[in-house]
Amino acid sequence: MANMDISLKEMMAIDGAIGAAVVDYNSGMSLGVLGGSKDLDLQIAGAGNTEVVKAKLRTMDSLGLKDAIEDILITLSGQYHIIRPITGRGGKGLFLYLALDRGRANLAMARHHLRAIEDKLEI
Template identity: 75%
Template sequence: MTNIDVVLKDMMAIDGASGAALVDYNSGMALGMLGSSKSLDLQVASAGNTEVVRAKMRTMEQLNIKDDIEDILITLTGQYHIIRPVSGRKGKGLFLYLALDRNRANLALARHQLKRIEEIVEV
């Protein structure tokens, strides 16, 4: 099992997870995807969230903000979408994307678990 497979499996083990992807935001391509929801197209989500990450990074650069992005949270009425850029040289240019069912997920715990998972990403 590759590291990407382990990362995706760990992400899907988070309570309420309905879709997970590891995405290269330079190309917008998903390196791996895993999901249990037929209504969530992870290819489209990966490409679309690439634009979200790029826009936020451009804005931070224009504002001369030197902090790193921990995560980006998109809250929908029925879902949470978490985008977590991977830090460290082994994951530079990548982000984790996790879609959660809002009724089954614990957002604080999911963010904590995603941070732990980010630390094992190797590509």
């Protein structure tokens, strides 16, 4: 089992990583962040993406879908943003957030690594 700091470092070790965060989507607060830039404020991005998660959960509920979100991908012209709700013990209401440079990242491998990081994370 890995703690949050180790998990954030592992997220930043993924090829193309720009920034990583663990976010509480109930409050919009980032519990931990690593990376980012003057153009990517991870506190703001984490808070804003809580609305994305909440909207998707409401939509799934309205549709009667009894499934879980594996991840949400936002594709920008130069970046990928991956939101992965944490399903393990103690992770209810939290998500991993990873921003990637689209030119340097392998999206399939990033999703694979993010899944493995989530599996090891202990909150």
